[in-house]
Amino acid sequence: MSRKRRTLHVPEPPARPGEQPDFSQLKLPKAGEALKPAVDGDAAEMHDLAFSLVRVLDDKHKAVGDWDPKLDAETLRTGLRHMLLLRIYDDRMQTLQRTGKLSFYMKSLGEEAVAIAQGMALRDEDILFPSYRQPGLQLVRGRNLVDMMCHCISNQRDNAKGRQMPVHYTWREGNFVSISSPVGTQFPQAVGAAMAFAYRGEENVAISWVGDGTAAEGDFHYAINFAAVYRAPVILNVVNNQWAISTHMNISIGGATFAARGIAYGLPSIRVDGNDFLALYAVTQWAAERARQGLGATFIEVFTYRGEAHSTSDDPTRYRPKNEWKSWPLGDPIERLKAHLKAIGEWDNKKHKALEKELNELVIKSYKKAEEFGTLDEGPYPPASTLFEDVYKNELPHLRKQRQQLGV
């Protein structure tokens, strides 16, 4: 009998376009099942948390188990408002991109809870090293929508001075560090920032996010190792949204879970339902508290699904089933928090409709204001002389000469 010739193994996702979404391989523990260790617990005793999934909201939309952060209704409503605003803002900006007002856009669809719940569990002094998929952090810290839009439409009031593509926000006042396109670079930088807090004896923490795809970059591993070695007060999150452009997580990881990688470096490592606002809040709060007590870093795998294309330059119908997001077994983070608020008698459809209307109007009003400062397709742009600013703190002679050559 002839044996099939062996060759290189190359993994594939469970389903491709034209096939039915298949999440049958996911093992989803029940809400409330994961145990919550003491904040000062030994990392070696917490290995289960890297293979389980911290979930608080159950199928009946109730908060259950040790990880319930027991947030008051006002905080929950604030979280819902931020998530909804982020989604409406994203929709509006993506539509404007299609009409040429922006060169590019990236949505957070399906991942709104990541930036919002995690951001809300932190203090304003904590420093953020986000990837391009956590712009929602700015909403948590009260950034003016007009300023966010001015960046995205690359106009005169863009505080990044038109230097970056849209969605690459920077906001020093909000401790939100300038976003870079090369993936993962910010992860070890966050560890360095955390080491600086520790060096000065401050209680603040640093936090960073990368995607499942980025977990293959060297920077990812540098970060976890340095964080563990120096017990840096940092929270390192890998947002596993299943897809890195067309690269399914099966191509990013050969087995186990992303969270399990943290164990090998000696960090408490927790896998959490990324569409469960309460679970995310609780896990982040736990990690922040541990860091503030001088007990070092926590590694978190945020388990979620990228509902939209990677960016406006991407077409996911070419590589994944069309309705995959709708089949995601962990649902929609906004719908789940909304259902929870309703289940505890703190929200209803009428209020939700009114909130949607209010936020829609806010976004439209903000855009009208932002547009007064120009857009990418029509200008006006920052003056050409700004091209030569900020290369160095002070302009060097050769740059002065080049600026004069350009006649500005």
Place this chain on the structure above:
Amino acid sequence: MAQMNIVQAVNSALDTLLERDENVVIFGEDVGYFGGVFRCTDGLQAKHGLHRVFDTPLSEGGIASIAIGMGINGLRPVAEIQFSDYIFPAFDQITNELAKLRYRSGGEYWAPVTFRTPCGGGIRGGHYHSQSPEVYFTHTPGLKVVVVSNPYDAKGLLTTAVEDDDPVIFFEPKRLYNGPFDGDHTAAAKKWDTHPGGEVPEDYYRIPLGEAKVVAPGDDVTLLAWGTMVHVAQAAAARSPTSCEVIDLRSLLPLDLEAIVASVQKTGRCVVVHEAPRTSGYGGELAAQIMEECFWQLEAPVERVTGWDTPFPHTLEWEYFPSQERVMEAIARTMENN
């Protein structure tokens, strides 16, 4: 012959190479099932198999290093780095390992790896999707460096690069993928069927590395360019009252010094045009070599028209991008003492 754009020409070259040599393997981020974010490997996985055209984890350092290992062990890898701006995590593996492997092993080991990578600006990509990092590699002995400017060259040069036993960094200016671009962003986008380089043989052919091409003959000023700037230089030459000879270098290393010297000895003047920043750009190297070889024939200092010494901007892209006007001004400056 067929009409192709650069995406199709690259695809055709890779398809032909996969057919001819079972040791050719292609991999990189999104190159397998999806066919690459610029579609250069579209359909190749379905045609040639999962193990020959495959997706990798997002790890440029990993991609470069497995390419070296495969190359050492008999394969002929063609790795894609999705944007040349993202090649730097692979820099150590490329410059310290791949480039020096043959030398450090006394000729015992080598790795015939080709890195394909889109470069250059003109697509509103900001500094992380617009850079032209060719000189980081020309400065490293052991590497060959190619920058293409049209579909015909892209297929012929890529075929030679992949079949070369030395490592080659193969730059594809992304602004040229779908059509020639002469720097005038206000004009309607052109397709490759308006350019002779859009005619590409469907069969196998090679263009040797290290042979520059005179794309427009002239008498008074030599314009040296590569990639997108070939088209900008040609347009500037056409508008200029001066008779200009435009040379597309095609490969920066090996460099066709003979063609450059022959032209500059004839014209006595030279303008180098490149997108990368000026300081330590390849224009400086060319100016030095021209001075060494043609000093007594030069009628004017060699001029450089380049990107500014700033990161590549987003909003002010067209203030950065070397324009036809800047090239024409440089031509005029070389003629001033005439």
